[in-house]
Every structure is written in structure tokens, then in C-alpha cells.
Amino acid sequence: MKKYYNTFIMLVIALTGLSLTGCSNDDLNTDQFGNDITLQSFGPCPVLRGGTLHFVGSNLDQISEIDLPGADPITQYQVLKSGRESEITIQVPAEKCTTGTVTLKTAKGGVITSVTPITYREDIKLTEFYVGTEKNYTGSVGQTLTIKGDYLNLIHGIIFADKDTVNEKQFASHDRYTITVAIPKEAKTGTFKLTDLAASPNEIETSEALVINLPTVSSLAPETIKAGNNITITGESLDQIASVKFTGAPADKFTIAQDGKSISVTVPSKATDGEVNLVTFSGVEIPAGSIKTVVPTELVATPNPVKNGADVTITGKDLDLVTGIAFPNAAGSIKSSSATTIVATVPQTAQNGDITLSLANGKTVTVAYKLVAPVVTEFSQTSIIAGNALVIKGINLDLVASVVFPGDGSPTVTTLTQTETAIGLTIPEAAEGTGLKFILKNGETVDVTGITINASSTPAVSADVKGTTGEYVTINGKNFNNVETVSIGDTKIIKFSARTNTSMTFQIPATVAAGTYNLKMVTPDGTSTVVCKITAASPELDV
Numbered sequence: 439m440k441k442y443y444n445t446f447i448m449l450v451i452a453l454t455g456l457s458l459t460g461c462s463n464d465d466l467n468t469d470q471f472g473n474d475i476t477l478q479s480f481g482p483c484p485v486l487r488g489g490t491l492h493f494v495g496s497n498l499d500q501i502s503e504i505d506l507p508g509a510d511p512i513t514q515y516q517v518l519k520s521g522r523e524s525e526i527t528i529q530v531p532a533e534k535c536t537t538g539t540v541t542l543k544t545a546k547g548g549v550i551t552s553v554t555p556i557t558y559r560e561d562i563k564l565t566e567f568y569v570g571t572e573k574n575y576t577g578s579v580g581q582t583l584t585i586k587g588d589y590l591n592l593i594h595g596i597i598f599a600d601k602d603t604v605n606e607k608q609f610a611s612h613d614r615y616t617i618t619v620a621i622p623k624e625a626k627t628g629t630f631k632l633t634d635l636a637a638s639p640n641e642i643e644t645s646e647a648l649v650i651n652l653p654t655v656s657s658l659a660p661e662t663i664k665a666g667n668n669i670t671i672t673g674e675s676l677d678q679i680a681s682v683k684f685t686g687a688p689a690d691k692f693t694i695a696q697d698g699k700s701i702s703v704t705v706p707s708k709a710t711d712g713e714v715n716l717v718t719f720s721g722v723e724i725p726a727g728s729i730k731t732v733v734p735t736e737l738v739a740t741p742n743p744v745k746n747g748a749d750v751t752i753t754g755k756d757l758d759l760v761t762g763i764a765f766p767n768a769a770g771s772i773k774s775s776s777a778t779t780i781v782a783t784v785p786q787t788a789q790n791g792d793i794t795l796s797l798a799n800g801k802t803v804t805v806a807y808k809l810v811a812p813v814v815t816e817f818s819q820t821s822i823i824a825g826n827a828l829v830i831k832g833i834n835l836d837l838v839a840s841v842v843f844p845g846d847g848s849p850t851v852t853t854l855t856q857t858e859t860a861i862g863l864t865i866p867e868a869a870e871g872t873g874l875k876f877i878l879k880n881g882e883t884v885d886v887t888g889i890t891i892n893a894s895s896t897p898a899v900s901a902d903v904k905g906t907t908g909e910y911v912t913i914n915g916k917n918f919n920n921v922e923t924v925s926i927g928d929t930k931i932i933k934f935s936a937r938t939n940t941s942m943t944f945q946i947p948a949t950v951a952a953g954t955y956n957l958k959m960v961t962p963d964g965t966s967t968v969v970c971k972i973t974a975a976s977p978e979l980d981v
Contacts, residue, residue, distance in 0.1 A: 475500055477542055477550050484557040487589075488532040491556075493542070498524040502545045506530065506556060507538030530558075533614060563588040564632060564642050569621070576649040577621050579678050579719075582610060583648070585617040585632070593617060594635040598625035598648075599720050605635070623678055625650050626720035650720070653678050653698075658714060658727030663705050665759060665799065671701045671716070671726050680719040684729070685712025686799055705731070707759075707798040732756055733803050734795060743808035744784055746837060746880060749773065752780045752793065752805055761798045766791030767880060784809070787880045812837050812876055817889050824869040824894035830861040830886075839879045843891055844871025867894045897921050897959040899969040906975045908948040913957070914941050915969065922962050926972055927955035952976040 478495040485491050493504075499520040504512045509531045519525040537557050542550040564587040569577030577583060585596075591614045595605045603624040610618040617632075627650050632642045655673040663669055671682075677698035682689035684706060692703035701716070710731055716724045737754040744750045758777040763770040765788035773781045780795070792804035811834065818829035824845070840852040841863060849866035856862070870893040876884040897917045905911035910933075919939040924931045926946065933945040957972040 475542075475544055475548065475550065477552060480540060480552065480556070483554070484559040485530055486559045486561065487530055487535065489530055489559075490527050491530050492518075492525060492527050494523075494525050496522050496524060498526045498542075500544060501526065501542050503543040504528055505541040505543070506535045507540075508536035509534045560589045560592060562590065562592055562632070562640070562642060564590075564644065567644060567646075567648070569648075575646055576651065578651040578675060579621050579623050579625065581621050582618050583621050585619075586615065588615060590614060590617050590632070592634055593632045595633045597631040597633055597641070598622055599628060599630075621648075621650065623680075623719035626718070626722055651675065652722060653716065653718065653724055655716065655724060655726045658729070661728065662730045662732060664732045664756060665705050665707045665709060665797075668702050668704050669714070669729065671703065671714070672699060673726075674699060676701050676716070678718045678720075679716045679724075681717045682726075683715045683717060683723070684709035685714075686710040705729070707761075708800075710799040710801060731799060731801070732759075733797065733801050734759060735803075737795075737803065737805040739793060739805050739807040743810045745810045745834065746784050746786045746788055748784055749781055750784050750793070750807060752782075752795070753778060754805075757795075759797050760795045762796040764794045764796070765789070789880050789882055809880070809882075810834050810837075811882075811884050812878070814886050814888065820888060821890045821892065822865060823892045824865050825867045825896055827862070827864050828889075830863075831859060833859060835859060835861050837878050837880075838876045840877045842875040842877060843869035844873065845869040845891070850877075865891060867896055867898050869894075895920050895961070896965075896967055897961070897969055899957065902971040902973070903957070904973045904975070905946045906977050907946050907950050907952065908977055910935055910943050910945050911972075912936075912941060912943040913970070916940055918942050918959075920961050921959045923960045925958050925960075926950055926974065927958075946972075946974050950974050 474497055476496040477493060477498070480491060480493045499517045501515070502513065504515065506512065512528050515526045515528045517524070517526050535558070538555050540552040540556050564585065566572070567583060567585045568574050569581050569583055591612065593606070596619060598604065603622045604619055606612055608619065610620060625648070628647050629644045630648055633639045653673055653675040655671055657672045659670055675698055677694055679694060679701060682692050682701065682703045687706040687708035689703045690706055692701055694701050711729065713728050714726045716726050718724065734754050734756045737752055739750055739752050741750070756777060757775060757780050760772070760775060760780060763772055763780065763782050765785055768785035768788040770782050770785060773783060775781070788809065790809050792806050794802050794804050796802045812832060813834065814830055814832040816831040822828060835856055836858040838854065838856065838861060840850050841854070841861070842848050842850045843866060845866070845868045847868060849868045851863045851866065854861050854863055869891045872890050873885065873887045874889060876886060878884065895917050897915060897920060899913050899915035903911055903913050916939065918937065918941070924944065929947050929950050931944045931947065934942060936943040952975055954971055954973045956968045957970050958966050959969050960966045
């Protein structure tokens with residue numbers, strides 16, 4: 439693999455003059471014993487750990503010991519130049535030494551201390567990583583990842599899969615040259631980074647990818663399952679799984695075996711047919727197979743037929759999956775339920791058809807049912823003149839909302855006196871023909887035979903009328919041939935310009951004061967009928 443490191447070029451200090459960088463002549467320090475030994479400068483500064491450090495001064499070849507802070511005394515050095523303009527070098531220890539002042543000791547016990555502290559340049563290098571054996575870049579969660587380089591002691595975290603999942607407290611071992619760490623559950627295939635976790639962090643990223651072995655699935659059973667029951671998924675490394683997803687819903691409950699070879703998961707109520715996916719801690723989804731969810735079966739509705747407003751009982755299997763019920767043309771509600779029984783009240787507006795049972799996962803099943811209908815057993819008269827009272831007897835007549843009679847405009851009666859076994863009403867004057875029709879409270883209709891409605895001889899007017907006193911108006915209706923006299927209030931109409939059985943034109947007497955009156959018609963037998971309202975207006979006067 440490629441080496442990632444911050445390259446550096448160590449400046450070789452020329453041995454001419456005071457060409458060293460990093461420490462100034464202001465740090466001049468001399469031997470107090472009068473040996474004319476002086477330290478003029480040292481460098482480079484900062485110096486690389488393990489690199490070469492130069493000292494320039496006078497008679498430095500007479501130094502017996504050099505002490506760097508934190509390091510063991512150094513007595514071996516190389517003399518590059520001796521005498522009044524001398525120069526010596528030492529190898530900086532790779533470890534232990536810390537920042538601070540440098541001390542030079544003479545053979546006679548003199549001490550020369552630098553004023554400027556020594557500092558170090560530490561170039562972090564990442565030379566290789568592997569899992570198990572060298573050159574192996576593939577591993578599984580929990581296996582040991584070994585990272586090699588230099589100055590790795592300055593690394594405080596490893597970033598796997600875009601997350602800082604491991605800090606140095608979790609390293610198995612950590613020194614300048616090596617880091618060993620267990621591959622975390624969150625790691626996924628890809629490069630990773632070393633970081634010093636500073637506010638503005640320095641990061642080193644690998645060029646090679648760490649390949650993470652994913653869990654594998656060998657089986658899922660059972661494939662047909664009832665919501666609330668468990669399926670078992672078998673495979674390898676399943677302890678890397680963080681969650682289980684069904685089509686329609688995530689799993690709420692699952693248990694992973696200690697050996698990581700199986701998962702027992704409860705199918706959520708909202709899960710439906712489709713794929714099951716396992717999601718690792720690193721966010722990778724692994725297909726585990728597919729399932730088919732069961733629905734209630736062997737459904738039967740009783741009683742059948744059932745009456746609107748009564749309870750219907752549905753029996754079958756797996757009815758505890760049902761969360762809602764609906765009837766044709768009406769929503770419903772469940773009164774009680776178990777795995778084998780559901781009880782619900784049939785709404786008044788429910789119609790014939792199929793009852794629909796809905797499940798939490800969106801699936802539905804249906805069960806057929808029928809509604810009872812009103813049945814007529816007797817009429818008070820089987821042949822009757824319109825306008826007369828009628829009594830209808832039978833069963834389930836309380837289901838009727840209105841009665842429609844034959845005739846022009848399908849005259850309808852909505853005000854009924856009724857019980858479960860009888861209906862009382864007055865037949866509209868406009869009715870004529872055979873049979874009638876029930877309109878039920880649920881909107882359905884029932885045709886009824888066995889009755890004849892004869893036309894009424896009572897005069898009738900189709901609409902109220904307006905006119906001006908002294909002028910003629912026309913009214914339309916029926917049975918006008920059976921009218922002997924017409925009056926507005928108590929004022930008899932005398933002048934007619936036209937008259938048929940369905941229409942008449944007459945003059946509003948000038949003696950009628952402006953206002954609204956009852957228009958009354960009297961038949962030859964003396965029966966007086968108010969047929970409509972008539973409004974008379976005063977004539978406009980020419981000035």
C-alpha cells in the first residue's frame with residue numbers, strides 16, 4: 439500500500455559561520471569555569487525526533503555531556519569543527535525527549551544552559567495497515583486492525599465510515615509506531631482516516647480501502663407469517679445487525695443469538711408482503727428474503743339476512759388481525775373481537791353488498807351479507823282515491839324513509855306515521871296508477887304491488903298565483919270541471935274569459951283589496967277546497 443505521511447526535508451546545516459536556523463545568537467551562554475567554552479546557537483529548531491541537532495560555539499569539542507529535557511544524558515557526539523569556531527552534532531532520541539532548555543556540561547563540571555528551548559518536529563507517517571496478517575485489507579467486525587507508521591502516538595481517533603467511531607481510549611494498543619484496534623460495528627468498506635481530534639484536526643486518509651465482511655443470510659422461515667408472530671433468519675455475523683426492516687414497517691422486536699448465527703424477529707402489525715432487509719450498524723442493507731402475510735379466512739356473517747341497526751357476527755380465522763370494518767355506503771365500528779369472532783352493529787345507512795374488513799398493514803378482506811327488506815302484508819284499501827288516508831301493514835316497515843306514488847311528478851310522502859309493522863299516510867292528490875315504491879333509510883328502494891290509486895276529483899292548482907285587481911289571471915291544475923264556484927277569500931269570482939278541466943282565466947274583482955288570500959273552489963256537493971294562495975295588487979294610477 440502507499441505510504442501516507444507528511445514529507446519533510448531535514449536541512450543539513452552548513453558548517454560555515456552561524457548558518458543554523460531556529461535559535462538566535464541571543465542565546466549566548468558561556469562556561470563559568472573560564473575554559474572559554476561558549477554556546478552560540480543550536481538547530482534546526484524545531485528538530486525531527488531521531489534527527490541530527492547541531493551546536494555552534496567555541497571549544498564545544500570539550501563538552502562531556504549534553505542533556506535534552508526528558509532524555510537520557512548524551513555523551514556521544516560528532517565533532518565537525520573544533521577550536522574557537524567549533525561545531526558538534528548529536529542524534530536526537532526518537533522517544534522520551536520533551537520541549538525545554540538544553541544543558542551542556544564540561545569535563546570540569548561547568549554547565550551551559552540554552553536560553554531558547556528546544557522544540558521538535560513530529561511528522562506523522564502512515565506506512566501500512568492490515569487485518570491479521572500483512573497485506574490483508576479485508577476483515578470482519580471485531581477483528582484486530584493493525585496500523586503502522588511513525589508518530590502515531592499523536593493520533594487520538596480513527597474515523598470509520600464517515601463517523602468518528604473509535605477514540606484512543608478504545609485502542610487495544612497505542613504507541614509511536616503502532617495502533618491496534620478492533621474493527622467497530624459501524625465500520626463499512628472504504629478508506630478510513632487517522633485524526634488528532636484537534637479543533638482544526640489534522641487527518642491522514644488511507645489510499646487503500648478497508649474491506650469489511652458483511653453478514654450473510656442463508657434462510658428465512660416461515661415465509662408465510664401472521665403479524666405478531668416470529669420469523670427466524672439464519673446466517674453468519676448477524677451480530678452486526680442494528681435493525682430489521684419489513685415492507686411497510688420496521689421491526690420493533692428482534693433478538694440476535696449470542697453466536698451471531700440467527701435472528702428471531704416479530705413481524706409488526708403494519709408489515710405487508712415483500713422483502714425483509716437487515717441493516718448493519720454501518721447502514722448497509724442486506725436482503726434476507728421475502729414474506730407473505732396471512733389474512734383472515736373462512737369468513738361467515740350471521741344472521742344473514744340482518745336488519746339495519748342490529749348486530750352482525752362474523753366468524754373465521756385470524757380475525758384478531760382486523761383493525762377496521764366498513765359496510766356498503768356506511769362506515770362501521772367493531773363492538774368486540776377475538777381471533778375467531780367480530781361483532782359489529784349494522785349502520786342504518788348500510789346497503790346490501792360485502793362487508794369489508796381492514797388490517798393494519800393495509801390489506802382488506804370481504805364477507806358477503808344481505809339486509810332484510812320491508813314486506814307489505816296488507817293495505818287498508820287495495821283500490822283507493824288519491825287524497826284519502828291509507829294504512830300499510832307488514833314487517834320491517836320502520837326501515838322506510840318515504841313512499842313514492844305513481845302519477846305526474848312521482849308524488850312522494852315523507853311524513854309518515856309508522857312502526858315496525860304499520861305505516862299511516864295520506865295519498866297525494868296528484869297520485870294515480872298502480873303500485874308504489876318504498877325509499878329506505880339506507881337509500882335503497884323496494885317496489886310494492888297490490889294497490890290501485892284512482893284519480894282524485896278534488897280540484898287542484900299547480901302553483902300560487904299573482905295578479906292585479908280588475909285584471910285577468912290564469913291558473914293551471916286539474917278537475918276544474920268539477921268546480922261550481924271560485925272565490926278569493928269571501929269574494930266570489932264572476933267573470934271568466936276561458937275555462938277547461940285543467941285551466942281557467944278569470945278577473946280579480948276590483949272590490950278585492952290589495953293583499954294575499956286563499957283561492958277556494960267549491961264542488962257541486964258543497965265541498966270547499968283551498969287550492970292555492972292568490973296575491974292581489976292595486977292597479978297603477980295614471981297621474
